[in-house]
Amino acid sequence: MQEKKAETGSKNPKKANLLDHHSIKNILDESVSEIVTSRGYVEDVRMSNVRLLLGTIIIVIALFAQFYKKKFPENRDFLIGCILIIYTKEKNAILFTYPPPGSVTSTGLVVSSKLPRFSDLYTLTIASSDPNSISAGKPVEFTKSVTQWFTKEGVLVEGLFWKDVGALIDEYAAEPKKKK
Template sequence: MAKEKGELKEGEKGGDEKLEAKDDVKIDKWDGTALKNALDDKVRKIFTEKYKYVECHKLMDIRLTICVTAVSAAMFALVYDYLNPFPASKFVLITCVLTYFALMGVLTLYTTFIEKGIFLVAKHTDPIGMDPTKVFTVTSVLKRFDDNYHLSIEYNDGKPGSKTIEASFTKSVANWFDENGVLTDRFENDVNALHNQLESGKKTN
Protein backbone atom coordinates (compact mmCIF):
# COMPACT_ATOMS: atom_id res chain seq x y z
CA MET A 1 0.00 0.00 0.00
CA ALA A 2 1.34 3.44 -0.92
CA LYS A 3 2.50 5.60 1.93
CA GLU A 4 0.01 8.31 2.78
CA LYS A 5 1.08 11.95 2.79
CA GLY A 6 2.60 12.93 6.11
CA GLU A 7 3.30 9.29 7.09
CA LEU A 8 6.82 8.69 8.32
CA LYS A 9 8.97 5.67 7.71
CA GLU A 10 10.13 3.64 10.65
CA GLY A 11 12.97 5.44 12.40
CA GLU A 12 12.29 8.68 10.51
CA LYS A 13 11.80 11.86 12.54
CA GLY A 14 9.55 14.78 11.82
CA GLY A 15 10.87 18.24 10.99
CA ASP A 16 10.33 19.65 14.49
CA GLU A 17 12.14 16.70 16.07
CA LYS A 18 15.06 17.09 13.65
CA LEU A 19 15.32 20.79 14.50
CA GLU A 20 15.19 20.06 18.19
CA ALA A 21 17.93 17.44 17.88
CA LYS A 22 20.06 19.81 15.83
CA ASP A 23 19.74 22.56 18.44
CA ASP A 24 20.67 20.31 21.36
CA VAL A 25 24.08 21.11 22.87
CA LYS A 26 25.75 17.97 24.20
CA ILE A 27 29.24 17.95 25.70
CA ASP A 28 31.46 16.00 28.05
CA LYS A 29 30.24 17.34 31.38
CA TRP A 30 33.59 16.57 33.01
CA ASP A 31 35.46 18.87 30.61
CA GLY A 32 35.51 22.35 32.15
CA THR A 33 36.64 24.06 28.96
CA ALA A 34 33.89 22.40 26.94
CA LEU A 35 31.32 23.41 29.57
CA LYS A 36 32.36 27.04 29.51
CA ASN A 37 32.50 27.19 25.71
CA ALA A 38 29.06 25.60 25.41
CA LEU A 39 27.52 28.08 27.85
CA ASP A 40 29.29 31.06 26.26
CA ASP A 41 28.15 29.98 22.80
CA LYS A 42 24.58 29.63 24.04
CA VAL A 43 24.63 33.16 25.48
CA ARG A 44 25.97 34.47 22.16
CA LYS A 45 23.21 32.63 20.30
CA ILE A 46 20.51 34.06 22.59
CA PHE A 47 21.68 37.64 22.06
CA THR A 48 22.29 37.41 18.31
CA GLU A 49 19.47 35.09 17.24
CA LYS A 50 16.69 35.58 19.77
CA TYR A 51 17.11 39.29 20.51
CA LYS A 52 18.61 40.08 17.07
CA TYR A 53 21.48 42.12 18.50
CA VAL A 54 24.58 42.69 16.39
CA GLU A 55 27.86 41.33 17.74
CA CYS A 56 30.73 43.81 17.85
CA HIS A 57 34.10 42.21 17.08
CA LYS A 58 36.30 45.18 18.00
CA LEU A 59 37.94 43.53 21.02
CA MET A 60 38.71 40.39 19.06
CA ASP A 61 40.00 42.39 16.07
CA ILE A 62 42.46 44.27 18.29
CA ARG A 63 43.73 41.02 19.78
CA LEU A 64 44.12 39.46 16.34
CA THR A 65 45.96 42.56 15.10
CA ILE A 66 48.48 42.28 17.93
CA CYS A 67 48.97 38.56 17.26
CA VAL A 68 49.34 39.00 13.49
CA THR A 69 51.88 41.81 13.97
CA ALA A 70 53.94 39.67 16.35
CA VAL A 71 53.91 36.66 14.02
CA SER A 72 54.77 38.91 11.07
CA ALA A 73 57.86 40.17 12.92
CA ALA A 74 58.95 36.59 13.57
CA MET A 75 58.37 35.58 9.95
CA PHE A 76 60.26 38.62 8.66
CA ALA A 77 63.23 37.68 10.85
CA LEU A 78 63.15 34.14 9.48
CA VAL A 79 63.03 35.23 5.85
CA TYR A 80 65.65 37.96 6.28
CA ASP A 81 68.05 35.58 8.00
CA TYR A 82 67.56 33.08 5.16
CA LEU A 83 68.38 35.73 2.55
CA ASN A 84 71.13 37.38 4.62
CA PRO A 85 72.66 34.71 6.89
CA PHE A 86 73.95 35.57 10.35
CA PRO A 87 75.90 37.70 11.28
CA ALA A 88 74.68 39.99 8.51
CA SER A 89 71.14 39.66 9.88
CA LYS A 90 72.14 40.26 13.52
CA PHE A 91 70.53 43.66 14.02
CA VAL A 92 67.35 42.67 12.17
CA LEU A 93 67.04 39.52 14.29
CA ILE A 94 67.52 41.46 17.52
CA THR A 95 64.92 44.03 16.47
CA CYS A 96 62.36 41.39 15.43
CA VAL A 97 62.88 39.31 18.58
CA LEU A 98 62.45 42.35 20.84
CA THR A 99 59.38 43.39 18.85
CA TYR A 100 57.85 39.92 19.18
CA PHE A 101 58.31 39.71 22.95
CA ALA A 102 57.16 43.29 23.43
CA LEU A 103 53.95 42.53 21.54
CA MET A 104 53.42 39.36 23.59
CA GLY A 105 53.66 41.53 26.68
CA VAL A 106 51.16 43.97 25.20
CA LEU A 107 48.85 41.03 24.40
CA THR A 108 49.05 39.77 27.99
CA LEU A 109 48.21 43.20 29.38
CA TYR A 110 45.41 43.62 26.86
CA THR A 111 43.71 40.31 27.67
CA THR A 112 44.17 40.85 31.43
CA PHE A 113 43.11 44.48 31.86
CA ILE A 114 40.96 45.29 28.82
CA GLU A 115 39.26 42.10 27.65
CA LYS A 116 38.97 40.76 31.23
CA GLY A 117 37.02 37.69 30.21
CA ILE A 118 34.66 39.52 27.85
CA PHE A 119 33.46 37.13 25.18
CA LEU A 120 30.58 39.12 23.72
CA VAL A 121 29.77 42.76 23.02
CA ALA A 122 26.28 43.03 21.52
CA LYS A 123 24.67 46.20 20.21
CA HIS A 124 21.05 47.04 19.53
CA THR A 125 20.50 49.92 17.13
CA ASP A 126 17.10 51.51 16.69
CA PRO A 127 16.04 50.77 13.07
CA ILE A 128 14.59 54.26 12.64
CA GLY A 129 17.46 55.98 14.43
CA MET A 130 15.37 57.66 17.12
CA ASP A 131 16.91 55.94 20.15
CA PRO A 132 20.64 55.64 20.94
CA THR A 133 22.47 52.34 20.51
CA LYS A 134 22.20 50.00 23.48
CA VAL A 135 25.30 48.00 24.39
CA PHE A 136 25.52 44.70 26.29
CA THR A 137 28.96 43.54 27.45
CA VAL A 138 29.03 39.91 28.58
CA THR A 139 31.70 38.30 30.74
CA SER A 140 31.95 34.76 32.09
CA VAL A 141 34.21 32.85 34.46
CA LEU A 142 34.46 29.12 35.12
CA LYS A 143 37.56 28.35 37.18
CA ARG A 144 39.47 25.13 36.81
CA PHE A 145 38.14 22.31 38.99
CA ASP A 146 35.14 24.47 39.92
CA ASP A 147 31.55 23.80 38.87
CA ASN A 148 30.31 27.37 39.49
CA TYR A 149 29.77 29.38 36.31
CA HIS A 150 29.69 33.14 36.77
CA LEU A 151 27.91 35.22 34.13
CA SER A 152 27.96 39.01 34.24
CA ILE A 153 26.24 41.40 31.83
CA GLU A 154 26.89 45.13 31.73
CA TYR A 155 24.28 47.29 30.04
CA ASN A 156 24.33 50.87 28.81
CA ASP A 157 21.28 52.34 27.11
CA GLY A 158 23.41 54.89 25.24
CA LYS A 159 21.59 57.95 26.56
CA PRO A 160 23.74 60.99 27.47
CA GLY A 161 24.83 60.84 31.09
CA SER A 162 23.46 57.34 31.66
CA LYS A 163 25.51 54.95 33.77
CA THR A 164 26.38 51.37 32.97
CA ILE A 165 24.50 48.90 35.15
CA GLU A 166 25.39 45.30 35.79
CA ALA A 167 23.53 42.09 36.55
CA SER A 168 25.09 38.72 37.26
CA PHE A 169 24.57 35.26 38.64
CA THR A 170 26.77 32.40 39.82
CA LYS A 171 25.40 28.88 39.67
CA SER A 172 26.62 25.33 39.43
CA VAL A 173 26.68 23.99 35.86
CA ALA A 174 24.74 21.01 37.22
CA ASN A 175 21.66 23.26 37.16
CA TRP A 176 21.72 23.40 33.36
CA PHE A 177 23.08 20.09 32.05
CA ASP A 178 21.28 16.79 32.36
CA GLU A 179 22.97 13.47 33.19
CA ASN A 180 23.81 12.96 29.50
CA GLY A 181 25.61 16.30 29.19
CA VAL A 182 22.81 18.00 27.23
CA LEU A 183 22.23 21.69 27.90
CA THR A 184 18.64 22.28 29.02
CA ASP A 185 16.30 25.27 28.63
CA ARG A 186 16.91 26.28 32.25
CA PHE A 187 20.09 28.08 31.24
CA GLU A 188 18.32 30.14 28.58
CA ASN A 189 15.64 31.04 31.12
CA ASP A 190 18.29 32.32 33.54
CA VAL A 191 19.99 34.38 30.82
CA ASN A 192 16.64 35.83 29.73
CA ALA A 193 15.86 36.81 33.31
CA LEU A 194 19.22 38.57 33.61
CA HIS A 195 18.61 40.40 30.32
CA ASN A 196 15.15 41.49 31.39
CA GLN A 197 16.45 42.79 34.73
CA LEU A 198 18.88 45.04 32.91
CA GLU A 199 16.34 46.38 30.45
CA SER A 200 14.01 47.20 33.34
CA GLY A 201 16.81 49.20 34.95
CA LYS A 202 17.48 46.88 37.88
CA LYS A 203 20.95 46.10 39.15
CA THR A 204 21.98 42.83 40.76
CA ASN A 205 25.22 41.42 42.10
Protein backbone atom coordinates (compact mmCIF):
# COMPACT_ATOMS: atom_id res chain seq x y z
CA MET A 1 0.00 0.00 0.00
CA GLN A 2 2.97 2.31 0.66
CA GLU A 3 3.99 1.99 -2.99
CA LYS A 4 0.53 3.07 -4.13
CA LYS A 5 0.52 6.14 -1.85
CA ALA A 6 3.93 7.24 -3.09
CA GLU A 7 2.74 7.32 -6.68
CA THR A 8 -0.34 9.47 -6.01
CA GLY A 9 1.67 12.61 -5.35
CA SER A 10 0.09 14.66 -8.16
CA LYS A 11 -1.19 18.17 -7.49
CA ASN A 12 -4.82 17.34 -8.18
CA PRO A 13 -5.40 13.66 -7.46
CA LYS A 14 -8.38 12.12 -9.17
CA LYS A 15 -10.78 10.79 -6.60
CA ALA A 16 -13.75 8.50 -7.15
CA ASN A 17 -16.59 7.34 -4.97
CA LEU A 18 -15.67 3.67 -4.64
CA LEU A 19 -19.31 2.73 -4.10
CA ASP A 20 -20.37 4.20 -7.47
CA HIS A 21 -19.19 2.26 -10.50
CA HIS A 22 -20.14 5.17 -12.80
CA SER A 23 -17.75 7.45 -10.89
CA ILE A 24 -14.95 4.89 -11.15
CA LYS A 25 -15.53 4.27 -14.87
CA ASN A 26 -15.72 8.00 -15.60
CA ILE A 27 -12.35 8.71 -13.96
CA LEU A 28 -10.71 5.74 -15.69
CA ASP A 29 -12.18 6.70 -19.09
CA GLU A 30 -11.03 10.32 -18.73
CA SER A 31 -7.55 9.11 -17.82
CA VAL A 32 -7.47 6.77 -20.83
CA SER A 33 -8.34 9.69 -23.11
CA GLU A 34 -5.50 11.73 -21.58
CA ILE A 35 -3.04 8.87 -22.02
CA VAL A 36 -3.95 8.17 -25.64
CA THR A 37 -3.83 11.84 -26.66
CA SER A 38 -0.51 12.27 -24.84
CA ARG A 39 0.86 9.56 -27.14
CA GLY A 40 0.29 11.76 -30.21
CA TYR A 41 -3.18 10.62 -31.22
CA VAL A 42 -5.61 13.45 -32.00
CA GLU A 43 -9.23 12.96 -31.00
CA ASP A 44 -11.70 12.53 -33.86
CA VAL A 45 -14.87 14.27 -32.72
CA ARG A 46 -16.99 13.56 -35.79
CA MET A 47 -18.99 10.80 -34.09
CA SER A 48 -19.65 13.03 -31.08
CA ASN A 49 -20.84 15.78 -33.41
CA VAL A 50 -23.17 13.37 -35.22
CA ARG A 51 -24.55 12.23 -31.87
CA LEU A 52 -25.13 15.85 -30.80
CA LEU A 53 -26.88 16.63 -34.10
CA LEU A 54 -29.13 13.57 -33.80
CA GLY A 55 -29.91 14.46 -30.18
CA THR A 56 -30.85 18.00 -31.21
CA ILE A 57 -33.14 16.68 -33.94
CA ILE A 58 -34.80 14.30 -31.48
CA ILE A 59 -35.34 17.15 -29.00
CA VAL A 60 -36.90 19.33 -31.70
CA ILE A 61 -39.23 16.49 -32.70
CA ALA A 62 -40.15 15.96 -29.04
CA LEU A 63 -40.90 19.68 -28.64
CA PHE A 64 -43.19 19.61 -31.65
CA ALA A 65 -44.93 16.57 -30.24
CA GLN A 66 -45.34 18.23 -26.86
CA PHE A 67 -46.71 21.59 -27.96
CA TYR A 68 -48.85 20.69 -30.98
CA LYS A 69 -52.20 19.03 -30.52
CA LYS A 70 -51.42 16.31 -33.02
CA LYS A 71 -50.40 12.75 -32.21
CA PHE A 72 -46.74 12.12 -31.66
CA PRO A 73 -45.03 12.00 -35.06
CA GLU A 74 -44.50 8.63 -36.57
CA ASN A 75 -40.76 8.88 -36.12
CA ARG A 76 -40.20 5.41 -34.79
CA ASP A 77 -38.03 4.48 -37.78
CA PHE A 78 -35.91 7.59 -37.31
CA LEU A 79 -35.37 6.84 -33.61
CA ILE A 80 -34.52 3.22 -34.35
CA GLY A 81 -32.01 4.44 -36.93
CA CYS A 82 -30.36 6.73 -34.37
CA ILE A 83 -30.11 3.92 -31.86
CA LEU A 84 -28.65 1.55 -34.47
CA ILE A 85 -25.99 4.09 -35.46
CA ILE A 86 -24.95 4.54 -31.85
CA TYR A 87 -25.06 0.79 -31.16
CA THR A 88 -23.20 -0.40 -34.26
CA LYS A 89 -20.62 2.36 -34.63
CA GLU A 90 -20.07 3.62 -31.13
CA LYS A 91 -20.71 0.60 -28.90
CA ASN A 92 -18.71 1.22 -25.69
CA ALA A 93 -16.30 3.65 -27.34
CA ILE A 94 -14.87 6.39 -25.19
CA LEU A 95 -12.48 7.84 -27.78
CA PHE A 96 -12.06 7.90 -31.55
CA THR A 97 -8.74 9.18 -32.92
CA TYR A 98 -7.08 10.10 -36.16
CA PRO A 99 -3.78 8.38 -36.98
CA PRO A 100 -0.82 10.09 -35.30
CA PRO A 101 0.94 12.70 -37.47
CA GLY A 102 3.74 11.15 -39.50
CA SER A 103 2.41 7.63 -38.96
CA VAL A 104 2.52 5.02 -41.72
CA THR A 105 -0.91 3.70 -40.74
CA SER A 106 -3.96 5.28 -42.29
CA THR A 107 -6.38 4.47 -39.49
CA GLY A 108 -6.94 5.92 -36.08
CA LEU A 109 -7.99 4.15 -32.92
CA VAL A 110 -11.25 3.26 -31.29
CA VAL A 111 -10.76 2.98 -27.55
CA SER A 112 -13.60 1.35 -25.66
CA SER A 113 -14.16 0.25 -22.10
CA LYS A 114 -16.53 -1.77 -19.98
CA LEU A 115 -17.13 -1.85 -16.26
CA PRO A 116 -20.18 -4.02 -15.63
CA ARG A 117 -22.44 -3.14 -12.76
CA PHE A 118 -21.57 -5.00 -9.54
CA SER A 119 -18.16 -5.94 -10.94
CA ASP A 120 -14.68 -4.66 -10.27
CA LEU A 121 -13.33 -5.85 -13.64
CA TYR A 122 -12.52 -3.01 -16.03
CA THR A 123 -11.97 -4.04 -19.66
CA LEU A 124 -10.13 -1.70 -22.00
CA THR A 125 -9.99 -2.42 -25.72
CA ILE A 126 -7.96 -0.68 -28.42
CA ALA A 127 -8.88 -1.37 -32.04
CA SER A 128 -8.55 0.24 -35.43
CA SER A 129 -11.17 2.79 -36.42
CA ASP A 130 -11.25 1.07 -39.83
CA PRO A 131 -10.87 -2.67 -39.18
CA ASN A 132 -11.05 -3.46 -42.92
CA SER A 133 -8.00 -1.34 -43.72
CA ILE A 134 -4.79 -3.12 -44.66
CA SER A 135 -2.96 -1.04 -42.06
CA ALA A 136 -5.38 -1.97 -39.26
CA GLY A 137 -3.84 -3.75 -36.33
CA LYS A 138 -5.35 -6.60 -34.40
CA PRO A 139 -7.52 -5.39 -31.48
CA VAL A 140 -5.93 -5.71 -28.05
CA GLU A 141 -7.50 -5.60 -24.62
CA PHE A 142 -6.93 -6.17 -20.96
CA THR A 143 -9.26 -6.87 -18.09
CA LYS A 144 -8.11 -5.95 -14.62
CA SER A 145 -9.64 -5.25 -11.25
CA VAL A 146 -10.07 -1.54 -10.52
CA THR A 147 -8.77 -2.24 -7.02
CA GLN A 148 -5.25 -2.28 -8.52
CA TRP A 149 -5.49 1.42 -9.44
CA PHE A 150 -7.33 3.01 -6.51
CA THR A 151 -6.32 3.56 -2.91
CA LYS A 152 -8.74 2.83 -0.06
CA GLU A 153 -9.68 6.53 -0.11
CA GLY A 154 -10.70 6.33 -3.78
CA VAL A 155 -7.71 8.17 -5.22
CA LEU A 156 -6.53 6.95 -8.62
CA VAL A 157 -2.91 5.83 -8.63
CA GLU A 158 -2.20 7.41 -11.98
CA GLY A 159 1.31 6.02 -12.36
CA LEU A 160 0.09 2.42 -12.25
CA PHE A 161 -2.86 3.11 -14.53
CA TRP A 162 -0.76 5.04 -17.06
CA LYS A 163 1.73 2.17 -17.11
CA ASP A 164 -0.98 -0.42 -17.85
CA VAL A 165 -2.69 1.67 -20.55
CA GLY A 166 0.64 2.65 -22.10
CA ALA A 167 1.61 -1.02 -22.31
CA LEU A 168 -1.67 -1.77 -24.09
CA ILE A 169 -1.08 1.04 -26.61
CA ASP A 170 2.44 -0.29 -27.20
CA GLU A 171 1.04 -3.80 -27.66
CA TYR A 172 -1.41 -2.53 -30.28
CA ALA A 173 1.31 -0.60 -32.11
CA ALA A 174 3.63 -3.65 -32.09
CA GLU A 175 1.06 -6.03 -33.56
CA PRO A 176 2.01 -7.32 -37.02
CA LYS A 177 -0.17 -5.87 -39.76
CA LYS A 178 -2.61 -7.92 -41.83
CA LYS A 179 -1.16 -9.65 -44.83
CA LYS A 180 -3.12 -10.11 -48.02
